[in-house]
Amino acid sequence: MRKRYYFMDLLFMDLLAIVSSLAVVMMHTSGNATYLGVVVNKFTSDGVWSVLTNILFAFAVPIFFMQSGAKVLNYRDRYDTKSFFTKRISKVVIPFVFWSVLAYFLFGKWQSVPLLKSFLAESIVGPYCFFYNIIAFYLSVPVLSLLTKYGSDRLLKGAICLIVFFKSVLPLLAVAFGYSMPFINALPLGGGYLQYFLAGWYVANHEIAPATKKKLYLLALLMLVLEIGLTLGLSYRTPRLPYYNYSLGYIKNFYDIANFPEFCVVLALFTWMKHSEDKIRAWRFKDHLPLLAGITFGIYLLHPFVIYYLMPVLQKYLGASPIYVRYFAYPLVIYLVSAALTVLLRKIPGAKYVLP
Incomplete structure (x- = not known):
């Protein structure tokens, strides 16, 4: 049964934003074998730390896609299409362009690649690749919103x-x-991780039967085991870690966020969190969740800069530490520094336009 939700007051969305922002930092620090000091020209026991990080925290960006779908596909109930695009441009597009251009110069890209070419090739800031998908989704929202507003539940499930x-x-x-x-890419309006945007809206706006939830959770658990088992097993048989072996391709595909196993895992996580709303509201520190969630976008924007400048320092002083120390210390420091910078930079007049 469909039920309209407005998400400003739902704490599970805030908690998802916080957890996902931490997961992003985990992948971009501890998920990077080079940062961990792990040998990449052969599979070792230390390499498991990096591989598992990329599997267990892969939900970060898909969860953000699902949240975006849940929040914006109902925009016609709140304002017109012009207002929708105005809000998206100011809150997402302008910050994305500003920090991309800044990184182009600070990271030294200007010395070898023209700005426009680097920007269009998504090669300025690696973690910013999700912006290209989210902006493409926003351009499709006026059409998709009609499907969610007037389409039947059967039609929506069929499309998903x-x-x-x-x-x-x-x-x-x-x-x-x-x-x-080749026909995989022939489905119109089917690219850009659209399955996550629509599924996020559907789960957020429908009550899921208990029996269906149990089946979904079981399927997600099986898919997670499959991801871990196949990735580690195939990694052991190859001369390089999968994170550094995209040319072979087949290993990463088993935990790639676009593919079915990870879709099941993310869908189950989002569903579980939504149906945990009452439990979250009983937490003693629940009132802090909206405040913490409010800086997560800033953390996402700033953490590549913090990694670029701070990671060499962390490696210098912690590089000889046991791998489990580096595994937890690197993301924790990067996350906290990014959060602190977000709070401090927002105090600068006019910063709200580039750090919303």
Whole structure:
């Protein structure tokens, strides 16, 4: 049964934002074998730390996509399309462009690649790749919002299943069986992780039956075991860690966020968090969640800069420490410094336009 939600007061969305922002930093620090000082030209026991990080915290960006779908596909209930685009441009596009251009000069990209070419190639700031997908989604929202507003539940579920089949199932089958399937990308309006945006809206606006939730949680657990087992097993048989072996391709596909196993995991996590709203509201520190969630976008924008300048210092002083110390220390320091910078920089007049 469909039920309209407005998300400003739902704490599970705040908690998801906080957890996802930490997961992003985990992937970009402890998920990087070079930062951990792990040998990458062969598979070792230390390499498991890096591999597992990229699997267990891969939910970060998909969760953000699901939250975006849940929040904006109902925009017609609140304001017109012009206001929608004005808000998205000011809150997302302008900060994205500003920090990308700043990174282009601070990271030394200007010495070798023209700005426009680097920007269009998504090569200025690696973690900013999600902006290209989210902006493409925003451009599609006026059409998709009509589907969610006037389409039947059966139509919505059919559309989600069709997109999941083309964008999450077929690519994995193509890799597993070694077949080329050019028609995978033939589905109109099916790119850019659209399955997450629509699924986020659907789960947020519908009550999920207890029996269905149990099946979903079981499927997600099985898919997570599959991701871990296949990735580690195949990694052991290759001469390089999968994170540094994109040319082979087949290993990363088993935990790639676009493919079916990870989709199941993320969908279950989002569903579980939504149905934990009452429990979250009973927490003693629940009133702090909106405040912490309010700086997560700033953390996402700033953490690549903090990593660029601070990681060499951390490696210098902690590089000889046991791997489990580096594994937890690196992301914790990067996260806290990024959060502190977000709070401090927002005090600068006019900062709200580039650090919302």
